[in-house]
Amino acid sequence: MARIVACYKWVIDESDIKVNPDLSINLQNSKGKISDYDKNAIEAAVNAAELLEGKPVGLTFGNSKCKASLKDALSRGLEEAYFINSEKADKADGRVTAAALATAIQEMGEVDLVVCAEGASDTYARQTAPRLGACLDLPVISSVNSFTIEGKTLTAIRKLDDCLETVKVELPAIIAVLPEINHPPIPGLKAVMNAGKKKMVEFAEADLKVDLNPKNQVLDLQAYVMERKNIVFADGELTEQVKNLVIALKKEGVI
Amino acid sequence: MSDIYIYSERLDIAAELIGFARQNHKEPYVVTFSAVAAEELANLGANKVFYLKGESPLVENYAKQISKFLKEQAASHFMVGATARGRDLAARVAGYMDCGMASDLSGLTYVDDELICERIIYGGAVRQKEAFKDFCVVTVPGGLFEPVQGDCEIFTIDLKADERVVLVERTEIPSRGNDLPTASKVVCVGLGLAEEEDLSLVNGLVDVLEGEIACTRGIAEERHWLPVERYIGISGAVIKPELYIALGVSGQIQHVYGIRESKIIVAIDKNDKAPIFRYADYGIVGDMYEIIPLLTDLLN
């Protein structure tokens, strides 16, 4: 049976990030979530599996906390979930992530299609799918806006900055999908209940003979702040406030 | 370690990257897949232009061969314009080179021959600085560096493509008179807009300002009231107008990512706690349906 792998990342919910007075950031109380864009990737993998009459499975690389994501991923229509458990995921760069995912995909055996999102909602580096292609020496189609599959031929419409491209590839292949590709439904109660009964496979770091040390050295993380005037016109009636706004904009020379 | 190899199908970005290399006393070399582009690039201050000639119309299909070429040339860095195609090609080359890569940089400098890259993560909330000692790949958007001039020779090299992905058709996306990326005044409407018809109210303001209309993701992606090219943010357009006016936009970081470089930001929202006020120079707390007509009249 054809196997379709959806790669997803368990990320920190950016709305939980706290900023310290010195602009360093505090991630301690932040909760995790499946990267928003990866919900599209999972949904696309489930759809592809229908077209291929195959089995959609999930694959993630994360620290031990990421285990909590498996049930969530499985409730979204995946039939099995694979998890590479490594604390090194915290410091992973694009190379490490792709190497870990590629090794796990090779462990799984035959794979027909790998679906990634264009980027993760935390780092948005957009490296995983193309790098996976290099690691596995598989063809890659990025920026996929829609696709169809007939036999073993996948035809995709890519949306690039200034054009639409229709491209074709014989499977196995890797695709990176845009968020516009679908609207993943919120899993129903039954799907959530069933998720716990599905197959979950864990790879320990030692199982994967791969170098998980990043090539970059992170020097600094700092909250992004914008210096703005923060003037709110609150005096007088609304007409007065609008007048004051126009005066201010004239002074700034922007109108 | 000073030979920087550069690629971008956007010649303005390629030109800026050559400028960056020159400013930092490095040696810029440019690769291109178009004979026409090669001619233009040969006047922009590089040491050499390599015209890579092959059968496939998809630039990404040359990634493996480019990585071989870069190794042969002993390149110290590969710098690529951060377009959809550029990012894809760059990450594949990084994959084949098994090297580090930093994407979509907001800043790039050399400190003692280490490349220091700055980028924005967590949807715009955090700035990350990272350093690379060895060969690495970076993608860089336009507008960060100044181009220079100077002539050089063009060398043609035959390159074999990986032809597993085949192009069937390519159609240009008509820009539909979309001047948003270069507009000096932008009026952005958010989900505070109750009805599609109310866009005419907003357009009235856009017209007196002689600006462009923009929106948040929900207006384009969920309600389909404006084309997707019109939404601003991390997954949409990034703009740098003189004046940006937000109407019924709450100001979530993913949206604000796209307006950070605006000169003046104005927020109009009925919720005084909306985060947009933190990112604004000027604001009015109130109903946009009352404020827009007043503002339009005054400007008229």
Ligand SMILES: Cc1cc2nc3c(=O)[nH]c(=O)nc-3n(C[C@H](O)[C@H](O)[C@H](O)COP(=O)(O)OP(=O)(O)OC[C@H]3O[C@@H](n4cnc5c(N)ncnc54)[C@H](O)[C@@H]3O)c2cc1C
């Ligand atoms: C991974 C990811 C990527 C994303 N990328 C983007 C992106 O690129 N661009 C983007 O825009 N969003 C993006 N989003 C969505 C983003 O997080 C916000 O949900 C979105 O920007 C909110 O849009 P909004 O401000 O229009 O709507 P809301 O947050 O619903 O805000 C509407 C505002 O209108 C105000 N309002 C209502 N009625 C009135 C009235 N009559 N007068 C005045 N004010 C009124 C309300 O007080 C409120 O502040 C992304 C989200 C995720 C998770």
